[in-house]
Amino acid sequence: MSHSLQALDRAHHLHPFTDFKALGEEGSRIITHAEGVYIHDSEGHRILDGMAGLWCVNLGYGREELVAAASAQMRELPYYNNFFKTTHPPAVKLAETLCRLAPPHVNHVFFTGSGSEANDTVLRMVRRFWALQGKPRKQWVVARENAYHGSTVAGMSLGGMAPMHAQGGPLVPGIAHVRQPYWFDEGRGRDPVAFGRECAAAIEAKIQELGEDNVAAFIAEPVQGAGGAIIPPESYWPAVKTVLAKHDILLVVDEVICGFGRLGEWFGSQHYDLEPDLMPIAKGLSSGYLPIGGVLVGDRVADTLIEAGGEFFHGFTYSGHPVCAAVALKNLELMETEDVVERVRDDIGPYLAKRWGELTDHPLVGEARSLGLIGALELIDPACGERFPKTWGAGNLCRDISFAAGLVMRSVGDTMIISPPLVITREQVDELVGLARQALDETAERLAHQPHTKEKSA
Numbered sequence: 130m131s132h133s134l135q136a137l138d139r140a141h142h143l144h145p146f147t148d149f150k151a152l153g154e155e156g157s158r159i160i161t162h163a164e165g166v167y168i169h170d171s172e173g174h175r176i177l178d179g180m181a182g183l184w185c186v187n188l189g190y191g192r193e194e195l196v197a198a199a200s201a202q203m204r205e206l207p208y209y210n211n212f213f214k215t216t217h218p219p220a221v222k223l224a225e226t227l228c229r230l231a232p233p234h235v236n237h238v239f240f241t242g243s244g245s246e247a248n249d250t251v252l253r254m255v256r257r258f259w260a261l262q263g264k265p266r267k268q269w270v271v272a273r274e275n276a277y278h279g280s281t282v283a284g285m286s287l288g289g290m291a292p293m294h295a296q297g298g299p300l301v302p303g304i305a306h307v308r309q310p311y312w313f314d315e316g317r318g319r320d321p322v323a324f325g326r327e328c329a330a331a332i333e334a335k336i337q338e339l340g341e342d343n344v345a346a347f348i349a350e351p352v353q354g355a356g357g358a359i360i361p362p363e364s365y366w367p368a369v370k371t372v373l374a375k376h377d378i379l380l381v382v383d384e385v386i387c388g389f390g391r392l393g394e395w396f397g398s399q400h401y402d403l404e405p406d407l408m409p410i411a412k413g414l415s416s417g418y419l420p421i422g423g424v425l426v427g428d429r430v431a432d433t434l435i436e437a438g439g440e441f442f443h444g445f446t447y448s449g450h451p452v453c454a455a456v457a458l459k460n461l462e463l464m465e466t467e468d469v470v471e472r473v474r475d476d477i478g479p480y481l482a483k484r485w486g487e488l489t490d491h492p493l494v495g496e497a498r499s500l501g502l503i504g505a506l507e508l509i510d511p512a513c514g515e516r517f518p519k520t521w522g523a524g525n526l527c528r529d530i531s532f533a534a535g536l537v538m539r540s541v542g543d544t545m546i547i548s549p550p551l552v553i554t555r556e557q558v559d560e561l562v563g564l565a566r567q568a569l570d571e572t573a574e575r576l577a578h579q580p581h582t583k584e585k586s587a
């Protein structure tokens with residue numbers, strides 16, 4: 130079966146974020162089924178999914194309750210839209226539940242089909258908000274280098290991924306990027322507190338450069354996910370809040386990864402004590418069982434949009450799709466009844482921090498960090514304590530070795546990242562850390578055969 134599927138895959142399927150040619154030569158791994166925190170491939174391997182799919186399968190695989198919620202809703206009402214003054218029970222109930230879980234000043238939600246669409250909606254709302262406030266010149270959005278906000282044109286433009294910008298231009302105009310609070314790569318050896326404040330000061334400098342009257346919003350992930358599980362220094366967010374308040378700039382916190390328990394609170398904003406005006410959500414909202422996203426809208430923006438009257442010419446065929454909404458609702462209900470978020474904060478998050486932190490003793494590891502159930506390892510060359518030459522592809526090598534050993538761990542450059550299902554047990558965390566260490570050992574072994582340090586510095 131594997132070979133014929135691989136051949137058909139090669140013949141017809143263009144994969145996301147993929148070098149089509151290279152994949153055609155190697156062939157893809159076929160994932161056939163999954164349960165709990167494990168995925169299975171067509172060769173009979175069982176692999177611990179340290180990435181929860183793509184940061185989304187928060188309740189783990191095989192949850193019958195979610196399957197039942199989907200099939201019941203499909204029978205009842207498989208589709209209807211929320212355009213033209215109509216609604217349906219799953220969308221209403223999900224909206225109510227989300228607003229109950231969100232910070233108190235958030236009482237509205239606009240549904241989308243994905244996180245990228247949510248960020249397109251953000252851009253539309255931010256501009257409409259300032260137009261209605263009588264400040265139509267407030268158009269610029271300040272975002273960050275190496276941020277990920279999705280892959281539509283707006284999402285990619287808001288994001289700060291250089292390779293995406295290089296292929297995708299011309300970008301949406303009116304978006305400016307500032308430095309990211311990535312201490313390991315850009316501030317190592319310096320006081321993290323001072324470094325965090327400096328990164329916040331870069332936002333203020335950009336606002337001043339553009340002119341406060343021209344800046345609409347600042348957008349950021351609480352912890353950068355796709356950029357490399359980058360946890361900002363503790364001084365960063367308080368300083369950012371001060372800057373935005375001083376200049377009357379809207380705060381957009383992209384909760385697509387950090388929302389729904391990843392950081393041990395319902396939203397990353399709650400961990401960092403933020404009061405965002407807009408919060409794009411997706412991924413963990415449905416534990417990835419069906420595609421659904423949205424934007425949680427704070428009172429300041431919602432009240433303005435509502436009171437002004439006049440149609441908001443924006444929305445998607447699948448905004449608030451009833452089956453997706455029913456599954457998301459059941460997902461949130463299960464998270465509440467099973468105390469998933471509290472468990473991440475008080476038990477399994479701290480346990481992962483302890484076990485993952487032990488990997489610091491590995492010669493290849495320059496830093497092991499985690500918060501809640503997101504974590505990263507920074508790979509360094511033990512010979513010099515610096516990064517390996519980029520051309521060695523140490524991160525990708527470690528990722529492939531890890532996969533073969535039975536653990537999905539992703540690489541971003543030479544940063545290894547994990548974001549396991551929130552329901553992972555302590556025993557499974559032990560297994561994850563053991564497999565990660567095994568992958569590091571094998572990676573070190575393989576890299577030791579590379580021609581060494583002298584040529585590198587040449």
Ligand SMILES: *Cc1c(COP(=O)(O)O)cnc(C)c1O
Nearest residue numbers: 243244245277278279383385386
């Ligand atoms: C994945 C992601 C998105 C995009 O979501 P899609 O559902 O893939 O469109 C946006 N923002 C962040 C922070 C993400 O991680």
